[in-house]
Amino acid sequence: MATEQLVVAPLLVALVTAILTLVVHQYTRVQQVVSGLGGIAYLGAVAMLVQRVRSGAGSHGVEGVLTYQLSDWGAPFGIALVADDLSAFMLALTAVVSLVALAFSMRYIDEAGQRVSYHPLYHFMLVGVTGSFLTGDIFNLFVWFEVMLMSSYVLVVFYSGPRHTKAALQYVVLNLVGSALMLLAIGGLYSTTGTLNMADMARRLADPASFGITLAPVLGLSAVLFVVFALKAGIVPFQWWVPAAYRAAPAPVSAMLAGVVKKVGIYAIIRLYFTVFANAAPMDLSLPGLAGESTLAFFGPVLFIMGAASIVLGGVAAVNRDDIDNLLAYSSIGQVGFIVIGLAFAAGGVVAGWQAPDPYGSVAVLGLAAALVYSLNHALAKAALFLASGAVYESVGTIEFDELGGLAGRMPLLSTGFFVAALSLVGVPPLLGFFGKFLVFDAAVNAGSNLGIGVALLGAILTIAYVTRAWNRGFWGERTEAVEQATPQYGLFATVLVLAVVALAVGVAFDPVVDAAIDAAEAALGTDSYIEAVGLEDSLTGGDGGGH
Amino acid sequence: MTEFVLALVLGLLFALGTFLVLRRDVVRVVWGVSIISQAANVYLVTMGLLDGAVPVLDGHGEGAGAVTDPLVQALVLTAIVIGFGTTAFALVLTYRVYEEHGTIDLLELGGETDGN
Numbered sequence: 101m102a103t104e105q106l107v108v109a110p111l112l113v114a115l116v117t118a119i120l121t122l123v124v125h126q127y128t129r130v131q132q133v134v135s136g137l138g139g140i141a142y143l144g145a146v147a148m149l150v151q152r153v154r155s156g157a158g159s160h161g162v163e164g165v166l167t168y169q170l171s172d173w174g175a176p177f178g179i180a181l182v183a184d185d186l187s188a189f190m191l192a193l194t195a196v197v198s199l200v201a202l203a204f205s206m207r208y209i210d211e212a213g214q215r216v217s218y219h220p221l222y223h224f225m226l227v228g229v230t231g232s233f234l235t236g237d238i239f240n241l242f243v244w245f246e247v248m249l250m251s252s253y254v255l256v257v258f259y260s261g262p263r264h265t266k267a268a269l270q271y272v273v274l275n276l277v278g279s280a281l282m283l284l285a286i287g288g289l290y291s292t293t294g295t296l297n298m299a300d301m302a303r304r305l306a307d308p309a310s311f312g313i314t315l316a317p318v319l320g321l322s323a324v325l326f327v328v329f330a331l332k333a334g335i336v337p338f339q340w341w342v343p344a345a346y347r348a349a350p351a352p353v354s355a356m357l358a359g360v361v362k363k364v365g366i367y368a369i370i371r372l373y374f375t376v377f378a379n380a381a382p383m384d385l386s387l388p389g390l391a392g393e394s395t396l397a398f399f400g401p402v403l404f405i406m407g408a409a410s411i412v413l414g415g416v417a418a419v420n421r422d423d424i425d426n427l428l429a430y431s432s433i434g435q436v437g438f439i440v441i442g443l444a445f446a447a448g449g450v451v452a453g454w455q456a457p458d459p460y461g462s463v464a465v466l467g468l469a470a471a472l473v474y475s476l477n478h479a480l481a482k483a484a485l486f487l488a489s490g491a492v493y494e495s496v497g498t499i500e501f502d503e504l505g506g507l508a509g510r511m512p513l514l515s516t517g518f519f520v521a522a523l524s525l526v527g528v529p530p531l532l533g534f535f536g537k538f539l540v541f542d543a544a545v546n547a548g549s550n551l552g553i554g555v556a557l558l559g560a561i562l563t564i565a566y567v568t569r570a571w572n573r574g575f576w577g578e579r580t581e582a583v584e585q586a587t588p589q590y591g592l593f594a595t596v597l598v599l600a601v602v603a604l605a606v607g608v609a610f611d612p613v614v615d616a617a618i619d620a621a622e623a624a625l626g627t628d629s630y631i632e633a634v635g636l637e638d639s640l641t642g643g644d645g646g647g648h
Numbered sequence: 649m650t651e652f653v654l655a656l657v658l659g660l661l662f663a664l665g666t667f668l669v670l671r672r673d674v675v676r677v678v679w680g681v682s683i684i685s686q687a688a689n690v691y692l693v694t695m696g697l698l699d700g701a702v703p704v705l706d707g708h709g710e711g712a713g714a715v716t717d718p719l720v721q722a723l724v725l726t727a728i729v730i731g732f733g734t735t736a737f738a739l740v741l742t743y744r745v746y747e748e749h750g751t752i753d754l755l756e757l758g759g760e761t762d763g764n
Contacts, residue, residue: 239723239726242727243726243730246730246734249734250733250734250737253734253737253741254737257741257744260744260748261748262748262749265741265744265745265748265749266745266748266749266757266758268741269674269741269742269745269757272734272737272738272741273669273677273678273681273738276681276684276685276734276738277669277681277684279685279730279734280681280684280685280687280688281688283685283688283689283691283692283727284688284691286692286723287688287691287692287694287695287720287723288695290695290696290719290720290723291695291696296719
């Protein structure tokens with residue numbers, strides 16, 4: 101039992117920290133200590149949960165999937181929290197990035213700013229992210245999204261200058277419309293499938309006839325829901341809010357938004373479309389240009405087009421930016437594209453008939469693993485780069501390329517961190533980014549998609565182009581006056597270095613990471629064990645199925 | 649008949665909300681968003697009222713007469729609370745935008761955030 105309760109631990113730690121920091125907010129020092137300890141405790145809780153999941157502990161006789169039924173209401177009546185390899189992977193990524201970004205904020209956000217509820221907001225955002233990764237109920241997913249978004253709204257407008265209020269307004273209105281859309285999709289799915297529990301939904305979709313479900317509306321509603329997730333992940337054509345919001349937010353918050361919050365959208369896509377909807381029984385899709393009978397046959401091409409468009413648009417736009425933050429924000433769009441085309445190859449693999457569990461053997465597992473490794477790489481590298489940009493701003497007072505130059509000689513420590521993270525983004529071995537790119541190419545080859553290889557190549561070249569440009573203009577060349585007079589902030593540089601070292605370390609010791617990614621990919625595709633672990637088999641069999 | 653009326657009301661609410669979201673005045677945009685989210689709530693209730701399941705009574709409520717689905721009401725309650733919070737925030741943000749820019753006209757604010 102204690103094992104199962106571990107599933108709520110990260111959630112509780114983040115929530116308690118958020119509340120405690122709110123209670124002691126008058127004492128800045130105490131608040132910082134509480135917040136820092138909370139961040140460390142969160143990492144600890146996640147580590148324990150990950151270790152437990154990885155070691156094969158599980159609920160209802162299923163290895164590696166832990167389920168916690170809130171208030172002991174068995175699924176599908178209560179809300180189930182489910183931690184499997186996929187959730188564990190995402191949580192681990194979150195814990196590392198959030199702790200480093202938190203350490204960065206301690207020095208970066210000025211004292212007055214920290215007193216204005218920075219820490220509680222940060223931890224509430226973490227609560228929302230954690231909840232989204234753990235929940236096994238789609239309405240609950242909506243609630244966690246809102247928790248996460250509410251805090252991120254305030255964090256985006258944190259400086260509340262003219263630029264920030266305008267960016268936040270855009271971000272808020274967009275997400276409010278997104279939330280309404282999500283409610284519509286969820287309501288529709290509830291009405292057609294008769295359940296909100298993801299495992300239960302997957303089970304019902306596999307056998308639509310006995311539950312009285314017609315699949316065509318489910319496909320349509322899942323497409324509506326997809327828009328919301330694509331919006332959260334900032335995939336083309338839902339990317340336009342990204343640059344403004346990332347530039348307005350304080351650097352550590354941008355690091356979190358790009359590194360972690362975007363991944364919530366990716367996670368939701370993987371969880372719902374690969375675990376739940378992929379399980380749907382075959383149906384006749386008579387849509388123009390689409391031949392296939394699985395739900396994923398529809399989402400495969402959609403994912404591919406959106407991913408490819410993101411890579412090209414993000415990459416091209418990033419090349420010609422005039423400050424570091426802007427460049428990083430556009431690069432974020434491009435990098436998420438790589439993750440999404442990984443998912444597209446995986447969707448194609450599922451259509452072709454996925455067979456468990458031969459690592460590397462199946463395109464679906466490979467595509468998902470590629471997407472996950474790439475997510476991890478993007479989280480570490482992009483967070484490091486955003487923090488580096490913040491550190492440059494704090495030291496030099498500007499991040500405009502025109503006023504920068506020669507940072508490499510002036511601040512070697514920071515430049516090393518930036519350089520390593522940038523190389524990881526480009527994909528130079530032995531950094532993690534190399535394996536991420538390698539797996540994407542491998543998945544493309546295995547999926548037999550020449551177009552996919554071409555797009556990924558183009559994306560890789562664009563990445564090199566904008567990273568080189570950032571390096572040349574900001575870090576090499578002649579020192580400008582601003583750089584000469586800069587006061588280096590070594591405390592900030594250290595956090596950038598930490599993330600760079602982590603990206604290097606997981607690249608060098610890649611075996612456990614790829615194992616974890618493949619296990620996570622298999623967990624995402626292993627619908628049956630997911631259903632079984634949630635305990636639906638023994639709590640509700642037969643019944644009227646709640647159908648029509 | 650009820651279905652028809654509800655469908656009509658929903659359609660009108662969404663139309664009104666969309667119309668307001670497309671206005672230049674930020675306050676109207678916020679109103680529009682808030683109306684859209686209320687419309688989504690009504691839609692949620694509709695999903696249970698007309699043809700939904702009765703999950704909680706499933707196997708427990710023998711002998712109970714016709715019931716509407718209680719779950720959607722719980723969902724709507726949650727959605728309303730969240731909607732409240734977000735609308736309040738959006739209004740405060742609107743005021744803040746007014747303070748910073750001296751206008752809440754979206755055309756004067758401009759679409760891009762590069763200015764200022």
